[in-house]
Amino acid sequence: MPRPAKHHPERGDARTRLLNAARDVVRAKGFAATSVDDLCKAAGVTKGAFFHHFETKEALGVAAAAYWAETTSAFFANAPYHRLDDPLDRLFGYVEFRKAIIDGDPAEFTCLVGTMTQEVYGSHPAIRDACAASIFGHAATLEPDIAAAMAARGIEADWTPASLARHTQAVLQGAFILAKATGGREDALDSVDHLKRYLTLLFSQPRSKGNPHDGR
Amino acid sequence: MPRPAKHHPERGDARTRLLNAARDVVRAKGFAATSVDDLCKAAGVTKGAFFHHFETKEALGVAAAAYWAETTSAFFANAPYHRLDDPLDRLFGYVEFRKAIIDGDPAEFTCLVGTMTQEVYGSHPAIRDACAASIFGHAATLEPDIAAAMAARGIEADWTPASLARHTQAVLQGAFILAKATGGREDALDSVDHLKRYLTLLFSQPRSKGNPHDGR
DNA sequence: ACAAGCATACCAACCGTTCGGTATGTTTCA
């Protein structure tokens, strides 16, 4: 019997491979349209391995959302814009960074948890909650810089750092939908540019001294 | 045999009933997770009727997107904000109208074609194209008012009416995702408020005379 | 030796789709 590759640990165990497969396949086909067999094939494992690590398909969805939260938060935490001194510079650095990673196929740059939320919010509350935790957890990482930028510029607003942080995520999620609809990235990038313009206007409002952060 | 209602067009024919059912069920469960049986049950018809009117499930998806485009464009065309004189007032009236119809369950106020786009953009190009036509067709209806408002206020911008119109749709689509994630409407409404604030800032920019359109 | 990690084989339910059939118009033409 040509039992091929035994247990070689070539880049990750079965669980991690399944999680990576879920990230890729679900972004391309959606959660419901992705079968367990699809995932096993993509991960190069069998169904036995799948149900050894995950009780149900829904449980994999939850785990995939959590895995997404972990990996993306590490990814953003290491991004270079954090080294900027001014909080507002860091905020614009974040948006610019988000623009920069809109590249390639939509399946490569769109958001797993945003996609899953929209699909399963009614049928799989456990997955929805895991996705919500990822989205709002990520948004929350922007709040300190927004709050600091407001304080530094003496901005009194009728909006909160939290609401602006969440708005940035709304724009990004919406931009992804536009990209999926057209197959291109232009409309998505344009929309993020509008977000940049909004931030520029917001933070040069009250009794502005100079004209920070316009253009590139 | 209690064969009930014969061929009377009482309350719509089977095709329309299926289209309405698709609008409701797909928004609640997603396209892939909605079975043909689900749709038939919701519409009160049999599978025979389904496949008499639609060649495949995908064909129903395309028809549902077209039906959505028709019904929503009629819905917006009849909205009261069109009676306002100033183009910018009409633009704000549109946004306020969008806010007003964010009510009830997410399955009732979210966008069918946005949901379907995200789910099937890779697997069902025909549905994706129909959805894209609906989204961008709707966005295009905003362009004349935006262009007129820019002209009336002498605004020279590095953005186009088309890109701003599409940005409004991105914000709305993103707001729907936030609503689905939380189960509530607050974050969605907040995000649309940020959009309102953006428009206010944009149109009071160049050499502003008064301070039109701030707050309520 | 033994449990964790994984593979093979299998199942019942469900999926989209097909198809033979009925009931009710609508058109054609003598």
Place this chain on the structure above:
DNA sequence: TGAAACATACCGAACGGTTGGTATGCTTGT
């Protein structure tokens, strides 16, 4: 006028393939 010929709308049982899930056994590292 009227009846044959055809078209449209709908029904519902059945089919083959796929689905998520299970039962069980082999293979490793410790």
